[in-house]
Amino acid sequence: MRDVEDRLRAALNRPARPSSDFDLNPAISLPPGRVLRPAAVLLAVWLRPEGARLILTKRASHLKHHPGQIALPGGKVDQGDDGVIATALRESVEEVGLPPALVDIAGTLPAHETVTGFSVTPVLGFVRAPFTPTPEAGEVEEVFTVPLAHVLNPEIYSIERRRWRNEWRRYYAVPFGPYYIWGATARILRGLADRVQP
Template sequence: MTRFEFISQFQHIRQPKIEPDFPLRKTGRPAAVLIPLVDYGDKLNVLLTERAHHLKHHPGQISFPGGAVDKTDKGYFDAALREADEEIGLPPQNVDIVGMLPRYRTISGYEIAPVVGFVNPNFTPVIDKNEVESAFEVPLNHLLNRKNHLIHTTHRGNQSFPIYFIPYKERMIWGATAAMLRNLSHHIHP
């Protein structure tokens, strides 16, 4: 999929299917992630991170660059760009924001805004080892193909909740990251 193909399918007025998230009892803590689409001209890859192994929460989990919205941020776009710069050294001027997917609520109490942006590949990631173990790319076509998505249902109280998984080579993308990619898949391929 090229940038032009992505844009022509991303910009529409229809309401795509949205995967269920965690039903928070109160408004979640605002957070933003960047879904960085690395634009190679003839194809798009998604740049993902592996969280540092020493972290207390979600060590080693695959994620997007992102985090809580700070008081100094002007909004979700600003927070996503700031976090990507802090975590992997992605300069904001290398990102062309396309838009945002519906917010996704997590069991940990966050309401995450997935910001989608094209990334100029002419940058070398600088990893903040306090937060990130590594950064790697996955072809967007692989992530959007729902034949590659696995769903496991878990139960909490009297409710059932899906947990999404997307295997890629030796890695397993799961949880909120996989759910947001699944929402992107519904958005592009309804």
């Protein structure tokens, strides 16, 4: 497991390109002076005996925004949060029942701009102790994990497209079993994969 940690910590120190939902859509013009709302997500790498796994959620199907989509635990920065790391930890408690004391924060990745007007900072942390994931009933339908090696392999990512607001938008996808991981979540994970040396 030490090798996994070392590779990920080293990746945080490598240069990275800016990250956004518009990376694969250069023809889209972004309005100058736009104001993005700050948010954060937790890349929780669970160091388990059978191998490192990443904790993900499936959003509840009744939600107004992004129903049923696969996401990293996280959300918008609240006024009482002491920065993006505090936000990522607070949201992880609320959404998946992950106690902050179990998370060893390694650092952050470049903020990711979403088409919905958020600037999302991915926070990388390691979970070494066992815990029982508990989905927040009003927001999370399921908590699950995927092998870290799966999302760190750039070769298995595909570029797909769909119509959104009358435009074709291209995006990354990295499905795993029945879970269709795409959009901002896949782009953030691809950004990490690009920085991790084999």
